[in-house]
Amino acid sequence: xxxxxxxxxxxxxxxxxxxxxxxxxxxxxxxxxxxxxxxxxxxxxxxxxxxxxxxxxxxxxxxxxxxxxxxxxxxxxxxxxxxxxxxxxxxxxxxxxxxxxxxxxxxxxxxxxxxxxxxxxxxxxxxxxxxxxxxxxxxxxxxxxxxxxxxxxxxxxxxxxxxxxxxxxxxxxxxxxxxxxxxxxxxxxxxxxxxxxxxxxxxxxxxxxxxxxxxxxxxxxxxxxxxxxxxxxxxxxxxxxxxxxxxxxxxxxxxxxxxxxxxxxxxxxxxxxxxxxxxxxxxxxxxxxxxxxxxxxxxxxxxxxxxxxxxxxxxxxxxxxxxxxxxxxxxxxxxxxxxxxxxxxxxxxxxxxxxxxxxxxxxxxxxxxxxxxxxxxxxxxxxxxxxxxxxxxxxxxxxxxxxxxxxxxxxxxxxxxxxxxxxxxxxxxxxxxx
Numbered sequence: 001x002x003x004x005x006x007x008x009x010x011x012x013x014x015x016x017x018x019x020x021x022x023x024x025x026x027x028x029x030x031x032x033x034x035x036x037x038x039x040x041x042x043x044x045x046x047x048x049x050x051x052x053x054x055x056x057x058x059x060x061x062x063x064x065x066x067x068x069x070x071x072x073x074x075x076x077x078x079x080x081x082x083x084x085x086x087x088x089x090x091x092x093x094x095x096x097x098x099x100x101x102x103x104x105x106x107x108x109x110x111x112x113x114x115x116x117x118x119x120x121x122x123x124x125x126x127x128x129x130x131x132x133x134x135x136x137x138x139x140x141x142x143x144x145x146x147x148x149x150x151x152x153x154x155x156x157x158x159x160x161x162x163x164x165x166x167x168x169x170x171x172x173x174x175x176x177x178x179x180x181x182x183x184x185x186x187x188x189x190x191x192x193x194x195x196x197x198x199x200x201x202x203x204x205x206x207x208x209x210x211x212x213x214x215x216x217x218x219x220x221x222x223x224x225x226x227x228x229x230x231x232x233x234x235x236x237x238x239x240x241x242x243x244x245x246x247x248x249x250x251x252x253x254x255x256x257x258x259x260x261x262x263x264x265x266x267x268x269x270x271x272x273x274x275x276x277x278x279x280x281x282x283x284x285x286x287x288x289x290x291x292x293x294x295x296x297x298x299x300x301x302x303x304x305x306x307x308x309x310x311x312x313x314x315x316x317x318x319x320x321x322x323x324x325x326x327x328x329x330x331x332x333x334x335x336x337x338x339x340x341x342x343x344x345x346x347x348x349x350x351x352x353x354x355x356x357x358x359x360x361x362x363x364x365x366x367x368x369x370x371x372x373x374x375x376x377x378x379x380x381x382x383x384x385x386x387x388x389x390x391x392x393x394x395x396x397x398x399x400x401x402x403x404x405x406x407x408x409x410x411x412x413x414x415x416x417x418x419x420x421x422x423x424x425x426x427x428x429x430x431x432x433x434x
Contacts (some may be wrong), residue, residue, distance in 0.1 A: 004043075004051075005059070006098060009067065009094055009098055010100070011345070013192065015033045016088065017102075033084065034390065035083045036084070036138055043293070056081070067092075067093070067097075106172035110172055111161060114153050114156055114182075117153055117179070121149055147187050149186040169268065180205065181217065184205075184211060184214055189241065192242065194242045194248065196242070212369055231393070236322070240322050241323075248278035248322070249276065250275065250277075250328060251315070251316035252314060252315045253267050253274070253313075254273075255267070256292055257287040257288035258287065259285040259287050261283070264287060273304065289335060292312065293339050293340065294309065294312045294313075294340040294341070295315070295333075295336065295342070297317050297350060297366070298316055298344050298420075299317055299345035300345075315329070341365055343369060343371075345371060345420055346417070347376050347395035348411075348418065349397065352397050352408070370420070370423060371420075375423065376411065376418050382422045383416035383417055385415050385417075386417055396419070
């Protein structure tokens with residue numbers, strides 16, 4: 001049986017909590033009403049049932065308790081209820097009848113939780129960093145105020161203190177869940193050891209499946225609060241912090257060798273290259289690099305498998321590079337500081353953003369390879385139209401750097417972007433459509 005009295009009282013409290021009345025800041029008379037419509041209470045308008053009479057009985061009972069006032073349509077009593085108006089002087093009793101905790105109390109409880117969390121975060125990080133308010137994140141020392149954990153908690157705290165909604169991220173009634181979410185964000189950001197998702201979950205929450213239940217939510221927080229992650233997918237965000245669902249492989253091929261212990265593996269014997277897990281990469285040393293004149297990173301796996309370049313070491317990045325791939329690239333650059341470094345990706349906002357990120361985070365002077373105006377003009381008929389998001393990102397990239405401005409301007413003017421799989425090599429080295 002539907003408790004129409006509770007349904008309507010809860011709806012009235014929702015409206016009350018979203019008004020200035022609940023925080024005592026109203027400067028004019030405000031009425032909190034529930035208007036009966038076919039959308040919010042269809043049973044009242046269903047002539048095939050007796051719910052109409054049931055609702056009348058329940059609303060009259062609430063009126064007798066002075067919880068509400070019934071406003072009848074055209075002022076014809078017992079005919080049709082137009083709206084039910086809350087008696088805000090009895091709001092405390094209404095909360096009690098419903099067994100509902102006032103929003104102000106919930107806000108204060110969550111404010112206390114966030115304040116405690118921020119204090120503990122500052123204390124723990126200061127100890128770990130030798131009394132410096134900073135946090136080791138990935139490869140960089142990050143000031144505490146710039147960590148995702150701190151920015152996220154400060155965001156929630158600021159909104160709660162100004163009585164703004166935070167339901168996008170947390171449920172005010174579930175402080176235990178909020179506490180665990182805050183911990184999850186912090187543990188991801190501080191993770192330094194490569195591990196699998198379920199290992200990570202057991203290590204920090206003694207539950208192999210807990211983190212999987214919140215990983216999308218955690219990734220969304222990193223997209224909002226970590227610079228450069230706004231277009232990064234969940235798996236890439238976790239991989240950036242050393243957390244994987246499956247082994248983290250790096251693929252490479254070319255005119256070089258790698259040493260595994262005392263054993264030499266000649267890469268040029270593998271037509272489509274080889275892959276090593278991130279865990280094994282640390283045991284690898286490169287050898288026979290004298291023939292290498294260029295290093296090429298490739299965004300997509302299909303292109304990596306089919307691509308060939310003479311005197312070249314080719315590496316598959318798989319979208320955004322993570323810490324394992326960056327470490328590998330830096331080791332290669334240290335061994336080969338004078339060769340050319342190229343990056344081949346999609347000719348779109350994502351492809352240019354990956355290249356920019358690669359340049360910035362490795363410090364290696366990568367240049368775009370087949371991501372230029374000539375290429376997109378040649379294969380324009382195979383391109384796709386730009387989305388609104390594409391346009392915004394491309395415009396921002398053009399403002400940040402002059403590297404690809406001419407190409408980006410053409411893309412914007414001609415409403416086109418191109419996937420790198422659209423081009424391939426012929427036996428003569430020329431480019432043709434797949």
